[in-house]
Amino acid sequence: MTDRLGHKQTAAMFALMVLGREVPNPELKELVGFTLTGKERTQLKDAGYITSEKVGRPFVHELTDEGWGWCEKELGEKTPPPPRPQSTLCSVLYLVLSGFDEFRRGRKLRLADVFGAPPQPTEDLETRIRVAYRELVREPRGWVGLVDLRPKLGGAPAAEVDAVLKELSRTGQVHLVPEDNRKALTAADHEAAIRIGGEDNHLLSIEV
Structure with missing residues (x-):
């Protein structure tokens, strides 16, 4: 499997990145309009980009360290959108994400620092x-x-x-x-x- 993913897989990776936690398929469907199943799910899991296991009836997905790394690479280096079909909105989204990545790198932040679960407040x-x-x-x-x-x-x-x-x-x-x-x-x-x-x-x- 190459590093370039299809549109649905890319969308799933970015959705998991933004949520920064385990996400069950029903929630994924509600938030982005699709579930991650079949070949698209197994390819991402086999590539080591996600963990994906059944918890009860639905699959529950979460980015691995390799998955976070893929997202950082995809956001950086002026990476073009995935192969066609694509929309103008998709192209603009990648331009926005590229600008965000420059901001993140300038402040030496990891994606997990931005999108990961916030730390629980503790007394100093x-x-x-x-x-x-x-x-x-x-x-x-x-x-x-x-x-x-x-x-x-x-x-x-x-x-x-x-x-x-x-x-x-x-x-x-x-x-x-x-x-x-x-x-x-x-x-x-x-x-x-x-x-x-x-x-x-x-x-x-x-x-x-």
Whole structure:
């Protein structure tokens, strides 16, 4: 199978690109007026451009990484529309898509960044640190062990947590100190510590 697809296959690829998720045939029919079945479906699947499996009765389709790559190639390089038959609208659409692709490339965006499923909103790491601190602290500006704080941060990488804490410490919003009773420190305490100025710090207090 060549990289140039027929009109219906091209339309299906672009529809899946814009939707950026799994799309069942009934929804595809409702949105663009046709379903992806038969030889046209199997060719796209065999080429590795889509996943296409039955979920219940209808087929459900989604672009693969190779499919996203095909779309990027088709949009770029001043690619002409698929072979005839074609309409003036089809030719103009490709001109518009080519302009969009130049815009995307200029901003170093992937198609999946534009059309993929939007990321779920999450609290930033500083907010999560402050929330976790408030859950653990027993008195205003009290001391909390980093060994207790880190597990409450949703698996945030230690290096990212350290970077945020160091910046907050630099601006005076967080105070970090070593544990005075070194004999009471466990292996977990040592692992959770943050090193600043050549010293391991095990406790923090936050200005709230």
